[in-house]
């Protein structure tokens with residue numbers, strides 16, 4: 133075949149992260165000649181997923197990266213091989229798919245609509261993000277709890293659940309229902325919230341709906357906000373609460389979000405790249421962009437690749453971060469990926485009839501629930517618990533994805549949250565940590581990559597770039613709208629028997 | 633035909649070096665066509681569907697081609713998901729294509745699900761008398777070492793083209809645990825009504 137430099141490329145896409153992979157998918161029926169490269173030897177970029185061995189290599193890679201890169205301070209911990217009993221040990225490297233993109237996808241996200249309309253959903257297996265749990269200290273409960281241990285309390289899953297929840301008194305229930313009724317139609321009642329758009333959610337819930345601190349905490353959990361509740365604004369929170377509530381039941385009872393099996397966003401980017409390849413795109417990994425020379429209007433851009441080849445392309449779609457940016461990012465998150473020796477079955481049990489077995493549960497640790505003498509707990513901690521049904525770990529284990537806003541003590545806080553989860557989940561006996569991978573991820577303050585739920589802003593960026601590449605006269609309504617590829621030829625029935 | 637949708641589906645992959653004739657073999661088997669000009673036949677073909685009966689039971693084969701992602705060895709893990717069988721193709725008139733097979737075996741063995749059936753195929757048998765450089769015995773020996781089936785075929789002349797597919801399906805269906813491992817579980821969420829015509833609900 134022709135070498136890369138002999139081809140006149142229409143589009144060169146840099147990086148195979150989710151955004152660029154979705155761009156490749158969007159362009160996969162355009163007939164344009166597309167070269168898609170990634171400097172890493174694997175797909176997914178900041179949304180990749182790894183076996184244990186690949187995770188080791190990634191940690192080394194991050195150590196060599198510039199401190200202003202997306203990731204920093206990656207480190208691994210594994211218990212002493214000798215000390216671990218046979219049945220509670222890590223399995224082989226490939227038995228794990230640890231993902232950098234465990235973002236949940238709300239059922240009303242346009243991403244799902246577009247994965248369906250572009251037909252690539254057929255290559256994906258979606259699983260339910262079922263139960264939401266809130267870590268609660270005994271004294272914070274409305275009804276006293278004989279057990280003095282902190283507990284995980286299931287978040288009410290819709291209105292019926294709230295009615296039946298005995299831990300909420302009747303008057304509080306009425307206030308809560310009033311708020312829920314408002315929030316699912318908040319856009320129609322700007323007079324109620326717009327004057328408070330910049331105020332904190334907690335103040336708004338207290339002053340406008342008389343919600344108790346405990347109920348404020350429950351509501352705040354639904355926002356997946358990484359900020360302190362008093363710094364989470366009404367304008368930010370309401371659309372997220374509305375999204376949460378109105379997503380429940382869209383694809384079935386008992387859940388409002390999904391995640392693709394085998395590593396969430398990482399799997400979507402691979403499937404999208406395959407669609408790009410099926411459409412004729414060329415894929416080269418381990419090859420980045422070294423230099424770019426714009427030759428002026430109507431001249432192809434000359435791009436020198438890290439493998440020494442120089443290619444010409446009409447359009448260059450760059451990766452997410454500009455490589456020469458030396459200003460530190462304004463926002464950083466602290467993250468831990470942990471493997472535990474328990475299936476955590478009780479976390480996934482369905483509370484709603486007819487709901488699919490959840491593969492992902494969300495555990496929220498509101499501020500001040502994990503405070504110790506040495507660790508302040510000012511920002512919420514979230515742990516996404518993935519069962520082995522996700523394909524990310526062997527049966528009998530779970531993968532935990534813990535996140536909080538970065539601070540000098542945030543890693544210790546995440547460790548404390550993991551320990552608290554291990555101690556409080558009822559069925560686990562003496563579950564223990566088999567592996568932890570901790571790292572920090574940074575980016576612009578409101579960047580979609582720092583969100584715990586897939587942010588549809590990504591799709592708007594993709595659509596905009598697609599539009600720019602397709603040029604004048606392209607119908608925006610055709611974005612991601614594809615027919616199934618022909619493949620069916622069920623005319624002949626072989627009726628063959630094999631040799632015996 | 634709606635009934636075909638309900639046949640048990642087997643996912644079979646084609647892998648191997650560029651130019652070995654994976655696409656040619658697939659198109660010969662599915663459409664009984666061969667185009668010696670085209671070397672980009674794979675564009676636009678995600679997978680081919682073929683009905684095949686073995687021991688009186690009909691199966692729906694979903695046959696996936698590499699979509700060119702093997703050229704720079706950039707097949708993704710997701711390509712291998714749920715595959716029951718992998719057909720590894722080399723060209724008997726091209727020594728490097730045969731030498732590359734060890735790495736393709738390694739890739740298939742690490743990425744396919746445990747127990748998936750591998751099958752080695754030496755293509756372009758029609759060139760045996762003129763330009764064969766890989767002996768039949770070499771292919772046979774490589775297959776033996778990996779414990780898999782082997783045959784030589786010609787996509788050009790049709791010789792033996794059905795054999796790899798029939799053999800691999802025969803081996804797959806002897807392993808019920810393999811079929812079970814890939815069946816979708818109760819936890820799977822359908823984004824589209826099963827019988828629906830592509831409409832996404834309530835969005």
Ligand SMILES: Nc1nc2c(ncn2[C@@H]2O[C@H](COP(=O)(O)OP(=O)(O)OP(=O)(O)O)[C@@H](O)[C@H]2O)c(=O)[nH]1
Pocket residue numbers: 648649650651652653654655656657667668669670671672673674700703755756757758759785786787788789
């Ligand atoms: N003589 C002969 N030529 C063949 C045979 N099968 C394929 N070819 C030729 O070999 C070349 C490569 O075949 P493809 O089917 O495109 O090979 P591929 O493995 O799909 O490789 P990619 O181009 O990378 O997708 C084409 O020119 C085919 O016509 C065969 O059985 N005999």
Ligand SMILES: [Mg+2]
Pocket residue numbers: 654655656673674697698699700
């Ligand atoms: Mg081909």
